[in-house]
Amino acid sequence: MRRKKETGSGSAAAEKCSVFQKRRMQIVKKATRLFAKKGYAQTSMREISKATGIDLSNLYYFIESKEEILFRVFEMIHRPESSVFENQAIMGLEDPAEQLRAVIREMMRFSILYKDEVLLLYRESKQLPKKLLKEILARESGFIRHIESILRKGLEKKAFAMEDPAFTAGLIAYELSLYPLRSWNLKHYSQADLIRRVERHIMGAVLAT
Amino acid sequence: MRRKKETGSGSAAAEKCSVFQKRRMQIVKKATRLFAKKGYAQTSMREISKATGIDLSNLYYFIESKEEILFRVFEMIHRPESSVFENQAIMGLEDPAEQLRAVIREMMRFSILYKDEVLLLYRESKQLPKKLLKEILARESGFIRHIESILRKGLEKKAFAMEDPAFTAGLIAYELSLYPLRSWNLKHYSQADLIRRVERHIMGAVLAT
Amino acid sequence: MRRKKETGSGSAAAEKCSVFQKRRMQIVKKATRLFAKKGYAQTSMREISKATGIDLSNLYYFIESKEEILFRVFEMIHRPESSVFENQAIMGLEDPAEQLRAVIREMMRFSILYKDEVLLLYRESKQLPKKLLKEILARESGFIRHIESILRKGLEKKAFAMEDPAFTAGLIAYELSLYPLRSWNLKHYSQADLIRRVERHIMGAVLAT
Amino acid sequence: MRRKKETGSGSAAAEKCSVFQKRRMQIVKKATRLFAKKGYAQTSMREISKATGIDLSNLYYFIESKEEILFRVFEMIHRPESSVFENQAIMGLEDPAEQLRAVIREMMRFSILYKDEVLLLYRESKQLPKKLLKEILARESGFIRHIESILRKGLEKKAFAMEDPAFTAGLIAYELSLYPLRSWNLKHYSQADLIRRVERHIMGAVLAT
DNA sequence: GATGAATGAGCATTCATTCAT
DNA sequence: CATGAATGAATGCTCATTCAT
Numbered sequence: 053m054r055r056k057k058e059t060g061s062g063s064a065a066a067e068k069c070s071v072f073q074k075r076r077m078q079i080v081k082k083a084t085r086l087f088a089k090k091g092y093a094q095t096s097m098r099e100i101s102k103a104t105g106i107d108l109s110n111l112y113y114f115i116e117s118k119e120e121i122l123f124r125v126f127e128m129i130h131r132p133e134s135s136v137f138e139n140q141a142i143m144g145l146e147d148p149a150e151q152l153r154a155v156i157r158e159m160m161r162f163s164i165l166y167k168d169e170v171l172l173l174y175r176e177s178k179q180l181p182k183k184l185l186k187e188i189l190a191r192e193s194g195f196i197r198h199i200e201s202i203l204r205k206g207l208e209k210k211a212f213a214m215e216d217p218a219f220t221a222g223l224i225a226y227e228l229s230l231y232p233l234r235s236w237n238l239k240h241y242s243q244a245d246l247i248r249r250v251e252r253h254i255m256g257a258v259l260a261t
Numbered sequence: 262m263r264r265k266k267e268t269g270s271g272s273a274a275a276e277k278c279s280v281f282q283k284r285r286m287q288i289v290k291k292a293t294r295l296f297a298k299k300g301y302a303q304t305s306m307r308e309i310s311k312a313t314g315i316d317l318s319n320l321y322y323f324i325e326s327k328e329e330i331l332f333r334v335f336e337m338i339h340r341p342e343s344s345v346f347e348n349q350a351i352m353g354l355e356d357p358a359e360q361l362r363a364v365i366r367e368m369m370r371f372s373i374l375y376k377d378e379v380l381l382l383y384r385e386s387k388q389l390p391k392k393l394l395k396e397i398l399a400r401e402s403g404f405i406r407h408i409e410s411i412l413r414k415g416l417e418k419k420a421f422a423m424e425d426p427a428f429t430a431g432l433i434a435y436e437l438s439l440y441p442l443r444s445w446n447l448k449h450y451s452q453a454d455l456i457r458r459v460e461r462h463i464m465g466a467v468l469a470t
Numbered sequence: 471m472r473r474k475k476e477t478g479s480g481s482a483a484a485e486k487c488s489v490f491q492k493r494r495m496q497i498v499k500k501a502t503r504l505f506a507k508k509g510y511a512q513t514s515m516r517e518i519s520k521a522t523g524i525d526l527s528n529l530y531y532f533i534e535s536k537e538e539i540l541f542r543v544f545e546m547i548h549r550p551e552s553s554v555f556e557n558q559a560i561m562g563l564e565d566p567a568e569q570l571r572a573v574i575r576e577m578m579r580f581s582i583l584y585k586d587e588v589l590l591l592y593r594e595s596k597q598l599p600k601k602l603l604k605e606i607l608a609r610e611s612g613f614i615r616h617i618e619s620i621l622r623k624g625l626e627k628k629a630f631a632m633e634d635p636a637f638t639a640g641l642i643a644y645e646l647s648l649y650p651l652r653s654w655n656l657k658h659y660s661q662a663d664l665i666r667r668v669e670r671h672i673m674g675a676v677l678a679t
Numbered sequence: 680m681r682r683k684k685e686t687g688s689g690s691a692a693a694e695k696c697s698v699f700q701k702r703r704m705q706i707v708k709k710a711t712r713l714f715a716k717k718g719y720a721q722t723s724m725r726e727i728s729k730a731t732g733i734d735l736s737n738l739y740y741f742i743e744s745k746e747e748i749l750f751r752v753f754e755m756i757h758r759p760e761s762s763v764f765e766n767q768a769i770m771g772l773e774d775p776a777e778q779l780r781a782v783i784r785e786m787m788r789f790s791i792l793y794k795d796e797v798l799l800l801y802r803e804s805k806q807l808p809k810k811l812l813k814e815i816l817a818r819e820s821g822f823i824r825h826i827e828s829i830l831r832k833g834l835e836k837k838a839f840a841m842e843d844p845a846f847t848a849g850l851i852a853y854e855l856s857l858y859p860l861r862s863w864n865l866k867h868y869s870q871a872d873l874i875r876r877v878e879r880h881i882m883g884a885v886l887a888t
Numbered sequence: 889g890a891t892g893a894a895t896g897a898g899c900a901t902t903c904a905t906t907c908a909t
Numbered sequence: 910c911a912t913g914a915a916t917g918a919a920t921g922c923t924c925a926t927t928c929a930t
Binding site: 723724725735736739744745 | 902903904905906907
C-alpha cells in the first residue's frame with residue numbers, strides 16, 4: 053500500500069493534490085458510514101462506488117485497495133484523538149486531577165461523537181494486515197502513555213494513589229471507549245450525564261484516599 | 262431461523278435429540294474457533310464442514326443457517342458467564358464488598374480464559390438479526406442487573422458510594438471485558454496481576470471514602 | 471494445486487471416481503480447443519463453462535484453478551507421446567536405423583494429429599508456475615533421453631555418425647514438432663509426404679557416410 | 680489499424696516525423712522487453728506507459744492500439760533477419776555449401792542474440808489479426824525462399840542432395856530457431872558449440888553422399 | 889443420514905481506451 | 910504534447926444454500 057505519487061509541491065500541484073485528497077477523503081468518509089452500518093467485509097466496493105458516486109474503476113484511481121480504505125478510516129479516527137494532547141488549555145493545567153478530568157471529558161465527548169468510528173476500530177482492526185495494525189496500535193499506545201504521564205505527575209504530588217500507573221492508564225483509555233462499545237445499554241443517558249458518571253468513576257478509582 | 266422440528270418427546274426421540282445436540286455442539290465449538298481466528302464473514306461453511314468432518318450438506322441437517330451457528334456460539338459463551346450467579350459460594354456471601362470482589366475475580370478468570378470468544382461477541386454481534394441480537398443483549402443485561410443488586414446492597418450498608426448503581430454496574434461489566442478487548446496491551450501481565458489490578462481499580466471507584 | 475480427495479478404492483468408489491475424472495477430462499478437452507484457438511490468457515473461465523455446459527462455479531468442483539486446467543492439458547499431451555516408448559513393435563527392433571525411423575514416423579503422426587495441443591505446449595508453457603513447468607520439461611527430457619539411447623546404440627554399431635548424441639537427440643525431438651509450429655508453411659503437403667521428408671532429413675543427418 | 684496521418688512531406692514535417700518515429704521506436708523496444716518477460720496479454724498499457732515514461736494517454740498519440748505495438752515488435756525483429764541476405768560477404772560466395780554454412784552461422788548468431796524476441800514471435804503471433812499475421816509470415820516466407828535458392832544452386836552443382844528443396848528450406852529455417860524455442864535444454868552449450876552442432880546437423884542432411 | 893453436484897449471485901480488481909482540459 | 914479522470918465491460922474465483930439420490 054505504497055502512497056500514490058503525492059504530486060510534487062508548487063501552487064498548481066498543491067491545488068491538484070488537494071482535489072485528489074478531497075476525493076479520497078470523500079471516499080473514506082462514506083466508507084466509514086458503510087463499514088459502521090454493515091461491517092467491513094459486508095460492504096462491497098460497488099456499494100462504496102454507489103455511495104460516493106465515483107465509478108468503481110475510478111475508485112481505484114484514488115485508493116489502491118479496499119484494505120487501504122479501512123486503514124485510512126482508522127487513521128482518520130486517530131487524528132482528532134491525538135489532538136487532545138496538543139490542546140494547550142488542557143496540557144497547560146497544573147493540577148493533575150484537573151488535567152485528568154479535562155482529558156476524560158474531552159475524550160468522552162470525542163468518543164460519543166465518533167461512536168461509530170471507534171466501534172469500527174474495535175470491530176474491524178483485525179482485518180488489517182499486521183503492519184498496518186501495528187501502526188494503529190502504536191497510535192493508541194501513544195495516547196495511553198500520555199495518560200500515564202498525567203497519572204505519574206499526580207502520584208508524585210500525592211494527589212493520586214495507585215499500584216501501577218501504566219496499567220491504570222490503559223484501563224482508563226479503555227473506559228473512555230465505554231459508549232461506543234456499550235451504547236445499547238446507555239441510550240437513555242444524556243451526553244453530560246454519561247461524561248460526568250464516567251469521570252466520577254475513574255476519579256474515584258484514582259484519587260488518593 | 263425457526264428451530265428445527267425438535268422431534269417430539271418420548272424416550273426414542275430423547276436419545277436422538279441428544280445425539281443431535283451433541284453434533285450441534287460439536288459444530289458450534291469448532292465454529293467458535295474458526296470465527297475467533299478468521300472472523301465470521303471470512304469463515305466459510307465449507308471450512309466448518311472440513312473442521313467438523315461433517316459433510317457440507319449434512320451441516321444443514323443440524324443447523325439452519327450460518328447465522329444460527331453464530332447465534333449459538335454467542336449463546337454458548339453466555340452460559341458459563343451466568344453460572345457465576347448460581348455459585349452459592351459467591352452468592353451466599355454477606356459482605357457486599359467481598360461479594361463484588363468474588364464476582365470480579367470469577368468473571369476476570371472467565372474473560373481471560375474465553376478471551377477469543379468474548380472478543381467474538383463484541384466483534385461480530387452486529388451480524389445477528391435484530392431479534393437474536395436482542396436475545397444476546399438481554400442475557401448481558403441480566404448479568405448487569407446482578408451486579409447492580411450487589412452494588413445496591415453495598416449502598417444500603419454504606420459500604421459503597423456511588424451516584425447511579427445501574428450505570429456503575431454497566432461500567433463494571435464493561436471493565437471485566439478489558440482483557441479480551443485489549444490483550445495486545447496486556448501481554449506481559451500475569452493472570453493474577455491482571456485480576457488484582459482490575460479488582461483494585463473497581464473497588465477503589467466503588468468503596469465508600 | 472493439490473489433487474482432490476481422489477476417493478478411495480473399491481468398486482463403488484471406482485465408478486464414482488471415473489465419473490469425476492470423465493468430467494475433468496471433458497473440461498480439459500474443451501479447454502484445449504479453446505486455448506488452442508484463442509490462447510490461454512484470452513480464454514475465460516466463463517467460456518470454458520459455456521463450452522462444457524458446466525456451470526462456472528461447478529467447474530471449480532472439478533478443477534482448482536484455470537492454471538490447473540492448463541497443466542492437465544499439457545499432461546494429456548505428454549501421455550500418448552511417452553507411449554511410443556512402450557510400444558513393443560518399436561522398442562523391440564534390432565536395427566537402430568529402423569528403430570529411429572519408426573520413432574520418427576510414430577511421433578510425426580502424433581504431432582500432426584495433435585498439432586494444436588503441441589503448439590499450445592510451446593506457446594503457453596510459460597504461463598505455468600515454475601514447479602509445474604519443470605514437471606512438463608522433465609517429461610520432455612525423458613523423451614529426448616530415449617532418442618539419445620537409440621542414437622548411442624547406432625553409434626556403437628557404426629550405423630550412425632555424430633559428434634554429440636545428446637544434442638542431436640534434442641534437435642531431433644525439436645524437428646518432430648515441425649508441423650505444429652510451422653503448419654502455415656506446410657499446408658499443401660500430405661501427411662505421408664510430410665513424414666517421409668522429415669524422416670529423410672533426419673536420417674540423412676544421422677546415418678554414417 | 681490504419682497508419683497515423685504520416686504527416687505530409689517537407690523538411691519541417693520530416694523532422695517531426697523522425698521525432699515521432701524515435702518515440703515510437705522507444706515504445707516498441709520497451710514493449711518488446713515487457714512482452715518477452717511477461718507475455719503480451721499479461722503486459723498492460725499502463726506498464727508500457729511506466730516503462731517508457733510516456734503518459735498512458737500520450738501513448739495513443741504514437742500508436743493506435745496495443746495490437747499495433749505487437750505488430751511493430753514483430754516487424755522490428757524481422758528487419759535484421761532479412762539483412763543477412765543483403766550481406767555481400769555472404770551473398771557473394773560462390774560455393775553453395777560455404778554460402779549455406781555462412782547463412783546458418785549468421786542466423787544462429789542472430790537467433791541466439793534475439794532469443795527472447797524470436798520466442799515472442801512464435802508465442803504471440805496468433806494475437807495479431809489475420810492481415811497483420813500474413814504480413815509477418817510473408818517476411819518469413821521470403822527468408823525461406825532465399826535459403827531455397829541456395830539449396831537449388833547446390834543441387835544444380837550436385838553439391839547437395841535432397842528430394843524437395845522448398846521443404847528442406849522451410850525445415851532449415853525452423854532448425855535455426857532451435858535455441859529460442861528450446862533454450863531450457865541447451866543452457867550448458869557455448870554459443871560456438873551450439874552453432875557448430877546445428878551447422879553439422881544441417882549440412883549432414885543436405886550434402887550429397 | 890450421507891453424498892456429489894448444482895445454482896446463481898456475488899466478490900475485489902484490472903483492463904484498453906477515450907475525453908476534456 | 911501532457912494530464913487526470915472517466916468508462917464500462919471483463920477477469921478468476923468464492924459463497925451460502927439446495928437437491929436428487
